Amino acid sequence: MSRNSGIEVLRYTAFSADPEGGNPAGVVLDASGLDDAAMLAVAAELGYSESAFLTGRSGPGEAGAREYTIRYFSPKAEVPFCGHATVATALALAERDGPGDLVFRTPAGTVPVTVTREGAELRATLTSVEPDVLDIAPDDLAEALAALDWPAADLDPALPPRIAFAGARHLVLAAATRERLADLSYDFARLEALMHRLDLTTLQLVWRQAPDVFHVRNPFPVGGVVEDPATGAAAAAFGAYLRDRSLVPGTAVLTLHQGEDMGRPGTLTVELRADDARVRVSGTGARIED
Template sequence: MTTNAPRPEVLRYTAFSSDPGGGNPAGVVLDAAGLGDGDMLGIAAELGYSETAFLTAGPKERAYGIRYFSPKAEVPFCGHATIATAVALAERIGPGELVFATRAGTVPVEVEVESAEGEEDRAVRATLTSVEPHVAEIADGDVAEALAALGWPAGDLDPAFAPRVAFAGARHLVLAAATRARLADLAYDFARLEALMHRLDLTTLQLVWRESATVFHVRDPFPVGGVVEDPATGAAAAAFGAYARELGLVPPDAVLTLHQGEDLGRPGELTVTLRAGDPRVRVSGTGARIG
């Protein structure tokens, strides 16, 4: 539903980079009271970023309701827009703990200012804690269809990484490339992949290549959001952390570094932290306002 509410201020922040030219841009509306679904979708479409976050006041101080819209649809959870929103709030109310009530569940966020020699060099870092994740198998036929849409031969997959659907607030299909060159060569059938993703209720594909034991490069096609590729994807990073732990690819206690956006000219870095005994996944990164 669209309303006649006054147009709110729309802020622009990048997440997973302290450089406004890196990471993933997000729109941030700190006061979305009175906006209908049509208003929010219209703002997100006009802005054109992969997601825009819309906040409403919560039941207590530093607690908020939050919704996320891509240019085409609402998504239940968006990691990079959460990080961007937390950085925007920290600049106004100071660092510390925040709580976001998302459609996927409650997501706590901790914001801190990293120490540096000069005031101008200090970066704001936010760490979100995901909802409880889970990992599910996927039918061979669906994997074959995804590969056909990508134009990837099955032999180009890394056999150590079984295809799975991973969830940590949104559903992502994890596929691992055997080489960095395979990951870099991404030119897919937009309509075909979009149709498959709608059928499987996927938000993105999490395409990964393992550089070392704890360092990965990732890319995320996002046709269901009307975006060819997401430059940095916090929700998928959380899902991938759960996937890597579930399949025994990393220890129960681990800190993973995910590089994303390099192939788009918007490099970003996502830190994924796993803790033994806690199923939830922590994803952290810096953010910066886009002038």
């Protein structure tokens, strides 16, 4: 726990049971008295890719789920949805109040989350808003590849570039080799400018290891950080992309490995259901002690 001008700020990592892995997030369980500038200041001081702020609570919702209004800030701006900060917040609430069902009212829409206990660990599963998959213009794709310094020949033709949405927009680019994915050194300002123009939150860079196993990386210059270590919103969008392109069965469980190249390994589980367009993303987490 840390305190910022009297504000109680918890720190959790998401998508790893090891505090040194996964993606860290700040969590403020009572941000009802904070304005936008104060929330942004907390996020900037922490320096994590995102922090989450519970700004209100309503009565028990459907089936007794606890309902909260939540907002997310990167060090530079508010974002509409953040998967890892959602998981971190759900785990913080579960440690305080016990596992169970939650509903988060996010700027992107309603996101149910279920927290269960698996042995000594807690696991949170979020259900995305309705996803969408869009084409990307050839000129915009060429600019993205130029900013990354990725030759078009290094892309995997079996996974064509698309923009995917499941609460936030992400450009999906698939590398043909693990070596291409590992070699990430990009033009920060150039990529940031393109992402602002296309309203992208991150790029979802992927390499397919097996039919249901992927390695992923997420440049995040619009948030003020070079790379996001584990990205739940992008994982949900990627699941929607794979289903939209018929690259996986309609019902599938996928494993995404992220953060290995940053020294913060994490694992995201993505579940697709044939009878539901929404995407489920789950993972463990851990408290980061001061």
